[in-house]
Structure formats: C-alpha cells, structure tokens
Amino acid sequence: MKTRPTYWSLLLAVLVLSTLGGCASAPERVLSRQPVPYAALPNGHDPLNPDRIMEFVREGASADEGVIVTLERLRGHALNILELSGGGQYGAFGAGLLKGWTESGQRPEFDVVTGVSTGALLATHAFLGTASDDALLEEIFTTISAADIYTSKKRVLSLLFGRNSVYDTSPLQALLDKYITAEVLQRVAAAHDEHRLLLVGTTNLDYGQTWVWNMGMIASEGTPEALELYKKVLRASAAPPIVFPPVEMFGYLFVDGGVRQNLVVVGLAGTEKPKPPQFGPGTVFVVQNGQKKSRPQAVRNDALHLAGPALGVLMGNSTDGQLLRAYTAAKVRGYEFRMVSIPDDADVGQNFLAFDTQQMQTSFNLGYELGRSADPWQHTPPILQDIPTWLLDDIQLQPSRSDQ
DSSP, X not given: OOOOOOXXXXXXXXXXXXXXXXXXXXXXXXXXXXXXXXXXXXXXXXXTEEEEEOHHHHTTOOXXXXXXXXXXXXXXXXXEEEEEOOOGGXXXXXXXXXXXXXXXXXXXXXXXXXXXXXXXXXXXXXXXXXXXXXXXXXXXXXXXXXXXXXOSSOOTGGGGGTOSOSSOOHHHHHHHHHHSOHHHHHHHHHHHHTTOEEEEEEEETTTTXXXXXXXXXXXXXXXXXXXXXXXXXXXXXXXXXXXXXOEEETTEEEEEGGGTOSSOOOSOOSSSOOOOOBTBOOEEEEEEEEESSOOOOOOOOSHHHHHHHHHHHHHHHHHHHHHXXXXXXXXXXTOEEEEEEEOTTOOOOSOTTOOOHHHHHHHHHHHHXXXXXSOOOBSSXXXXXXXXXXXXXXXXXXXXXXXX
C-alpha cells in the first residue's frame, strides 16, 4: 500500500534539492573591463571612461558638437527621429503603425531610429523602411506565438541547479537567424555610410548601466562575427531578466534595455544649452508599444503568471520617465514632439510576455488604422498630466545658465 508523503519528507526533498542546486550553481565571474567600440552610455560617453565621448558619437564632428548637431550638418536638413519603446507582444502595434504610416504616404525617411526590447526587434526594418520591410514586420508580429520566442517547458525547478532563466530563448535566436541576414546588414551599413543612425539600448547587469549600441557601425564591419554580434545585441535588448537568459558580450552580461530605460532618447546630453536647429524644427516621433494606462485585470497569483505583468509595471514606470525625457529633449532643441500608443480602451491583454497571436493581431490592426489616419499623434506625453501646470510653466520659463 502506497503512503502519501509526509510534511517532513517533502521538506527533506526540498532541502536536498536546494543543496544540490548550490553545488551546481554557476561559477564566479570576473568583472570585465574590455573596451567596446560600438557601445556608449545614453549621453554618448564611454562606459568605462565617463569623461570621454565615444568616437562614433563625434564622428565627423568638432569637439563641441553633439550627435544631433553633427547629423543635421552631415545630412543637410532637419532630422526625423523615431524612438521605439519596449513592450513584448505589443511590438505588433508598432509593426502595424509603420505599415499603415507607409501606406498613408506621410511616413518620412528616418535619420535616426532607436529601439529597446521589442522596439529593438522592430528597429532594423523600421530603419530600412521599405514596403518589403513592413511586410516582414507584419509577418513576424502577426504569425508568431510564444513557442516561436521561448520554449514552453517551464524550468523553475532547474533554477536550483544553476540555470539563469525560467525559459530558453533558442526559438528567438532562430527567428533572428531568419530575419537578420548578411544582406540586411549590408543595407544597414549603406544607410550608416549616409550618416543615418540606428541605436539599440541594453542593460549591462555588471555595471548597472544602460549601454546604447551603434548598430550601423557593427553592420559596417561586414564580417560573420559582426552579424552574430548584431543579433546578440538584439537578443540581449529583448531579454527580461530571470524570465529569459542574459546574453554575454565582451565579458559583460546584458539583459532587456527596458529594465532601466524603455526608450533610447537622443539629443539630451552635454553641459550647454543646445543652439537652435540649423534647418528649422525637426520631429521626434515616439511609438509607445503599450497603453498609457493598462486595463484592470485579475492576475493569476503564481510566479510564472506574475512575471509578465510585474515586469510590465516596471517597464511602464521606466517608459513614463523616458517619455518626459524625450519630450524635454525635443523641446530644448526646438524640435516637434509626437507620440502614439495603443488606445487605453483596447483589450490587448495584460501580459506582455504572452505572445498571444490573437492579441498581437488586435494590436497590429490598431496600429495599422492609426498609421493610416491623418493625424494619430499626441503632442505631449501623458506623464505631463501628473505635473502641475504652474510647475511645467515655471520650468519652461527658467533661463539657462548661458542666458544669465
């Protein structure tokens, strides 16, 4: 006759597994100090030497020029800048918006494209910008499911044995191998040669910093190793910690860029007030791959189902701060600010890691219809609603140091 396990036998089993897990834990790592020529802090400075500006930021620039001033001069016109946020499955919204925007005839060629997390996965083809690139993004974001991103086998118990994540993202690697090819990198390199800029944000766990990668510079290397590095950066940018495994590059561990900054904002750096734009106001377009306010929904109370909503709240808070930074960066440079997000009343689910095909199709359709419309853009970020009007006016009226 079989007997049911007692409390003490279960406790003993857990203790044994914990002990075995400790024996199988990952080895200690040494803090890397290896220079990375393709990455900078968000302000353009060297991560290992913060007093030094990275050469790729100042390429073709004088010492007092920032990246925006440099690109304006090199491109010969006011810039169109596209900044794509993270958001997991809600990247389908950005894919739909880009396609609809192209079909509307109003979409410009972007001088700068930045992306984080799912925005990083959108960024390459958004940067290249042809109808074929739009079709690829539609294919990626409306036909995949969770099984195309990570293995469905849950590995919580395996965390006791030195694993670094709940899920394995080998399927995501296969997607990147399919859609990020040597031919794609050649096109990115050609755009880089025309002084267009493609940036992707990641979080360096070892240093607790956002590292921004110049993807055009990587692509310009033109080697198989550069192709692999390019895909590693994208995979790292879209790797929520614990849920997905980190990616090691140059001896550093990288995870989802949205953990610290869910947008890569350009143009807000330096110690001096920016000069007026050389060719009149350009435009900063921000695509928030998510909703300003998520719909209330009961969350299943177990670790695996809590992970997506919890990380979504964390990244949502990061997005709020970055939207305010993007707005500020645009305004102090004399640029126009435009943003769009998934309508708050849309039912697109609450778990951004679900990769639910139906919810992604809904998000894509919403983006597509907004992209085709005459003017889907907001002119201020929603976070400004939480700042008193008198304070915002006071900030805008404060003279800069150079004016005093």
